[in-house]
Structure formats: structure tokens, C-alpha cells
Amino acid sequence: MTKPYIFITRKCSEQQLKALYEIADVEMWPEEEAPCPREILVEKAKMADGLLTMLSDSIDQELLDCATNLKVVANLAVGFDNIDIKYAEAKGIVVCNTPDILTDTTADLTFGLLLSTARRLIEAADYVKNNQWKSWGPLLLAGYDVHHKTIGIVGMGKIGQALAKRATGFEMDILYHNRSRNTEAEEILGARYCSLDELLQTSDFVVCLTPLTNDTKELFNKISFQKMKSTAIFINASRGAVVNERDLYEALIDKEIAGAGLDVFTKEPISADHPLVGLPNVVALPHIGSASIETRLSMVELCAANMYAVLTGMEPKTRVKVK
Numbered sequence: 473m474t475k476p477y478i479f480i481t482r483k484c485s486e487q488q489l490k491a492l493y494e495i496a497d498v499e500m501w502p503e504e505e506a507p508c509p510r511e512i513l514v515e516k517a518k519m520a521d522g523l524l525t526m527l528s529d530s531i532d533q534e535l536l537d538c539a540t541n542l543k544v545v546a547n548l549a550v551g552f553d554n555i556d557i558k559y560a561e562a563k564g565i566v567v568c569n570t571p572d573i574l575t576d577t578t579a580d581l582t583f584g585l586l587l588s589t590a591r592r593l594i595e596a597a598d599y600v601k602n603n604q605w606k607s608w609g610p611l612l613l614a615g616y617d618v619h620h621k622t623i624g625i626v627g628m629g630k631i632g633q634a635l636a637k638r639a640t641g642f643e644m645d646i647l648y649h650n651r652s653r654n655t656e657a658e659e660i661l662g663a664r665y666c667s668l669d670e671l672l673q674t675s676d677f678v679v680c681l682t683p684l685t686n687d688t689k690e691l692f693n694k695i696s697f698q699k700m701k702s703t704a705i706f707i708n709a710s711r712g713a714v715v716n717e718r719d720l721y722e723a724l725i726d727k728e729i730a731g732a733g734l735d736v737f738t739k740e741p742i743s744a745d746h747p748l749v750g751l752p753n754v755v756a757l758p759h760i761g762s763a764s765i766e767t768r769l770s771m772v773e774l775c776a777a778n779m780y781a782v783l784t785g786m787e788p789k790t791r792v793k794v795k
């Protein structure tokens with residue numbers, strides 16, 4: 473019997489993939505930073521029983537139609553907006569993601585981004601590096617306090633709740649908005665559910681942690697930024713497309729809001745001449761929410777375990793369910 477063929481779209485640690493090498497012919501794109509070009513991915517998908525994909529790979533109808541042997545897609549991310557889930561399911565292809573194991577790491581980064589933006593940490597570090605520090609000044613590089621302020625979390629799911637837990641250490645008031653109530657966050661963390669409008673109007677920090685869906689696409693736009701306080705800081709660690717970036721840029725230029733911390737962008741990667749990057753009150757990161765060594769290795773291991781399960785006739789640990 474021929475072994476299944478697995479294609480991995482980015483160089484990953486082989487140690488975490490050991491189980492797959494035992495049951496399959498595994499081919500891996502050799503580069504860590506340069507992505508596998510689309511045409512090569514489509515060619516590999518034509519033969520593949522399993523694909524281990526990155527969030528930057530578009531697993532759309534065109535690709536799925538070519539992938540006549542494909543049984544499983546294991547995406548190295550909790551988000552799966554890069555995959556046409558319904559189409560995959562209709563074709564009997566199992567899609568898996570990496571929830572839970574990245575929750576704390578992503579919450580740490582999101583809170584770090586919030587602190588860095590509020591207290592101007594990147595600007596301040598550059599100030600020293602660029603030899604601009606000449607004296608101490610009463611309001612030199614003064615930012616906004618974080619402690620005892622109000623944080624409004626849009627998307628109080630796993631990462632949102634882990635972020636709220638961190639906010640309790642700073643004695644913040646926690647507001648949140650979801651489509652449904654998160655009673656655990658209310659009971660354990662004292663979070664208060666409110667409408668999106670109330671959250672936007674009353675929060676000092678508005679943090680987006682929803683998945684990207686048709687409902688959340690450009691949820692943050694001109695109208696939302698106009699509702700926010702002029703001292704508010706917007707943090708996005710979800711997906712870039714939940715924001716209308718032009719509207720965000722204008723809100724920052726017009727001082728409708730005070731700053732933004734962004735780990736994600738509509739089109740990634742962005743270049744240094746992206747309009748938002750040039751603003752002093754923007755902290756821009758290259759989508760590193762879950763990027764700790766421990767977490768990224770665990771994510772690769774979970775992808776491998778999911779793929780192993782599907783290819784050996786078992787139920788994977790973290791299958792994406794179509795709603």
C-alpha cells in the first residue's frame with residue numbers, strides 16, 4: 473500500500489512532526505520566511521492527502537477543487553478565515569486548527585501591546601537608541617495610565633478572557649461585547665456585558681479579539697472610531713480586516729482617538745511605508761500574537777497529531793466545526 477503524501481507549506485521543526493514521518497511521505501517547503509508560492513501549493517495539493525498550512529495560505533475553492541486526494545488540512549493557527557471551511561466540509565475534507573494552546577501566549581502579547589502603546593515604550597526605546605535623550609523632562613514621553621482604566625474587549629472568547637484576567641491585575645474595569653454572554657468571564661473576572669456602542673463610548677482601551685467573519689469584517693470603521701473617546705487607544709490582535717485601515721488612519725490623524733496597537737493588518741506583510749506605520753502613536757507588530765518558542769512548537773505538534781489522527785482513521789483533537 474502506498475503511503476499518504478503530506479505537504480507542509482513552511483519550514484517547521486521536524487522533531488514535532490516525527491509521528492507523521494512514520495506514516496507518510498512528508499515534504500516540507502524549505503523556507504521559514506519566504507512562503508511557498510501559490511502555483512507550487514496548488515501543484516502539491518493535487519497529490520496531497522494532507523496539507524499543513526499557514527494562516528497566510530489561501531485554501532479556497534480553486535485549490536480544494538484541484539486537491540482530489542485531500543483528506544485533512546491542519547492550519548497552524550486558531551483562526552481559519554484563510555480556509556473555505558464550508559466548501560472543504562462539503563468535499564469531506566477535515567479542517568483542524570490550534571485553539572487553547574496559544575491562548576495565554578496571545579493574551580500576553582496583546583496586553584504587552586496595550587502597555588507599549590499606552591506608555592509609548594517603543595518610541596521611548598527608539599529615543600534612547602537614536603541618541604535623542606538629552607535631559608529629564610516632566611512630560612517627556614508621557615503616555616496614558618493603564619491601571620484603574622476601563623478595557624473594552626470585543627470578542628470575549630478564550631483569548632479575550634485570558635486578556636481580561638491580566639487586566640484584573642491592573643485593577644481595570646472590564647467591559648465586553650460578544651453575540652452571546654460569557655458568564656464565566658462575568659462571574660470569575662467581574663466583566664460586564666454591554667452593547668458595542670456602550671463599549672466604544674466608555675472604554676479607555678478597545679481591544680478586538682473576534683475571529684474574522686462576514687459579521688466582523690470592518691466592524692471598526694469611521695463610525696466606530698467617532699464613538700470612541702479622544703483619549704482611547706485601539707488594540708487589534710484579531711485579524712487586520714476587522715478594521716477599515718483608512719478610517720483608522722484618519723481617526724488617528726484627526727485625533728478622534730489617541731493611539732493604536734496593531735499586531736495584524738488587512739494585507740500582510742505590510743511594508744515600512746504603510747501609512748499607519750509612519751504615525752508616532754501607532755505600535756505595529758508583524759503578527760506575532762502566538763509567537764513564543766514553546767507555543768509555536770506545541771502548535772506544530774498539535775497540527776501533526778491532528779493530521780496523524782485523520783490519516784489513521786481517528787477523530788482529531790481540534791477539528792473546526794462548520795456552524
Ligand SMILES: NC(=O)C1=CN([C@@H]2O[C@H](COP(=O)(O)OP(=O)(O)OC[C@H]3O[C@@H](n4cnc5c(N)ncnc54)[C@H](OP(=O)(O)O)[C@@H]3O)[C@@H](O)[C@H]2O)C=CC1
Binds near residue numbers: 682685735736762
Ligand atoms: N494576533 C495573533 O497572532 C492571533 C490572533 N488570533 C485571533 O483571535 C481570534 C480569537 O481567538 P480565540 O479567543 O481563541 O477564539 P474564540 O472562538 O474562543 O473567541 C472568539 C470570540 O469572538 C466572539 N465573536 C464572534 N463573532 C462576533 C461578533 N460578530 N461580534 C462580537 N463578538 C464576536 C465570540 O463570541 P460569540 O460567538 O458569542 O459572538 C467569542 O467570544 C482568532 O479567531 C484569531 O483571528 C488568535 C491567535 C493569535
Ligand SMILES: O=CC(=O)O
Binds near residue numbers: 527550
Ligand atoms: O493569528 C493567529 C492565529 O492563531 O489565528
